[in-house]
Amino acid sequence: MTTEFTTRITEAVVDSLDGTADPRLRELLTALTRHLHAFVRETEPTMAEWEQAIGFLTATGQTCTDTRQEFVLLSDVLGVSMLVETINSDGSGDVTESTVLGPFHMTESPVRELGADIDLVGDGEPCVVSGRVLSNDGTELPGAVLDVWQANAEGYYDVQQPDVQPAGNGRGLFTADDEGRFRFRTCVPSPYPIPTDGPVGDLLRSTGRHPYRPAHIHFIASAEGHTPVTTHIFVAGSDHLDSDAVFAVKESLVQDFTETDDPPLAREFGIPSPFRHARFDLVLNRDPNSDPNAERP
Missing domain, CATH: 2.60.130.10 (Aromatic compound dioxygenase)
Structure with missing residues (x-):
């Protein structure tokens, strides 16, 4: 559900990046924030789905070793x-x-x-x-x-x-x-x-x-x-x-x-x-x- 408050959350996060010294890093993080927040607003994941997503990324990192890069595979x-x-x-x-x-x-x-x-x-x-x-x-x-x-x-x-x-x-x-x-x-x-x-x-x-x-x-x-x-x-x-x-x-x-x-x-x-x-x-x-x-x- 898109509300005025959810939009303010996005803008608050973007505003918090203004102090990023590296302009390219600021550009990347700003775009990432806007696209990620737009994805969440579009799909409206449940808390259980979001926890499952976090668990998947955690497991991906835990699978990485010196000879296996699961994030590259992903x-x-x-x-x-x-x-x-x-x-x-x-x-x-x-x-x-x-x-x-x-x-x-x-x-x-x-x-x-x-x-x-x-x-x-x-x-x-x-x-x-x-x-x-x-x-x-x-x-x-x-x-x-x-x-x-x-x-x-x-x-x-x-x-x-x-x-x-x-x-x-x-x-x-x-x-x-x-x-x-x-x-x-x-x-x-x-x-x-x-x-x-x-x-x-x-x-x-x-x-x-x-x-x-x-x-x-x-x-x-x-x-x-x-x-x-x-x-x-x-x-x-x-x-x-x-x-x-x-x-x-x-x-x-x-x-x-x-x-x-x-x-x-x-x-x-x-x-x-x-x-x-x-x-x-x-x-x-x-x-x-x-x-x-x-x-x-």
């Missing part, structure tokens, strides 16, 4: 992570599109040599991932850094199975060569469910939603003088491409993992033939604040 399944990522992305058509970081970038990826195998368990279908890191003007970016992580063939990240997977399984920190090229071996990723044993899982069940993500590999690509990009590649033909639980699929990020019967190339990669091979380039936008005459790494 942001993901509500589409907020993808919305924030898209608003802050470059938006130009000639760079690799960004997508969500996800809740499992929780540990440092081990430094690995180009061509190394990040699948330390070896229980999936072997594949090679290769390509180049380029500037949006088409030039190669030697020394670009790629942080890579993925789930194992069963759909679990190393931090989810510390007693099963060795630390760093499915992860690697690679440096592109003098021509901006990168390559590594791994297993073909598979679709998997996000964790459902916490409050976010309860939310999905309550709303009749499935928890599955299509098969993908995560990347953060960075290079001196360029804006980093956080992205995935998705396996073409994977289940759930049209219903990703975290709304992160973009058509440009769907890549073929092609079966390749090329013994000389397989020997070069150190992998049996035939094998699956994903080839693609990661294109970064030059940072407008960088010195255009600075030497590239």
Whole structure:
């Protein structure tokens, strides 16, 4: 029920923010207050419903650990992570599109040599991932850094199975060569469910939603003088491409993992033939604040 008094409550809270020294913080808190109060006036939750909401948020925080971020997962399944990522992305058509970081970038990826195998368990279908890191003007970016992580063939990240997977399984920190090229071996990723044993899982069940993500590999690509990009590649033909639980699929990020019967190339990669091979380039936008005459790494 909207009354003069409920409106005064909102205005009193907004007025209380006038002393906030940081203007951006004041702007954010003012907007949050007005939208949150408008939501309450529109939906008129009962005291029991409000206590349930507080309990849900409390449980979400209590589920977070050093290797699990339930609030990120909540942001993901509500589409907020993808919305924030898209608003802050470059938006130009000639760079690799960004997508969500996800809740499992929780540990440092081990430094690995180009061509190394990040699948330390070896229980999936072997594949090679290769390509180049380029500037949006088409030039190669030697020394670009790629942080890579993925789930194992069963759909679990190393931090989810510390007693099963060795630390760093499915992860690697690679440096592109003098021509901006990168390559590594791994297993073909598979679709998997996000964790459902916490409050976010309860939310999905309550709303009749499935928890599955299509098969993908995560990347953060960075290079001196360029804006980093956080992205995935998705396996073409994977289940759930049209219903990703975290709304992160973009058509440009769907890549073929092609079966390749090329013994000389397989020997070069150190992998049996035939094998699956994903080839693609990661294109970064030059940072407008960088010195255009600075030497590239």
